Amino acid sequence: MQFDNGLRIDLLVNGLVVVELKSVESLAAVHFKQVLTYLKLMDLRVGLLINFGAPLLKQGIKRIVNLAPPCRRASV
Numbered sequence: 001m002q003f004d005n006g007l008r009i010d011l012l013v014n015g016l017v018v019v020e021l022k023s024v025e026s027l028a029a030v031h032f033k034q035v036l037t038y039l040k041l042m043d044l045r046v047g048l049l050i051n052f053g054a055p056l057l058k059q060g061i062k063r064i065v066n067l068a069p070p071c072r073r074a075s076v
Contacts, residue, residue: 009038018047027051032064039066 011019018038022031027049035047047064054060 007038007041009042012042016044016046018042018044020047020049021052022049023052025053027060027062032062035064036066039064040068043071 009018010021013019018035020031020035020038024031031049031051035049039045039047045066047066049062049064050057051060051062
């Protein structure tokens with residue numbers, strides 16, 4: 001399947017770390033699932049979910065790790 005504009009991550013750092021930015025009172029499960037989905041689709045291991053709506057910034061930073069085994073991509 002090909003998605004033309006389905007993937008809209010906020011930041012990709014060095015092609016390794018997905019960073020998703022939010023500004024909400026509290027993070028919901030769907031926010032964590034969103035980052036994990038991005039990690040799986042891009043076959044990456046680590047993502048950060050940053051919520052600027054938290055009382056302190058350090059309380060709003062969550063690290064998310066994709067524990068799924070790496071995908072074996074076919075060589076072109």
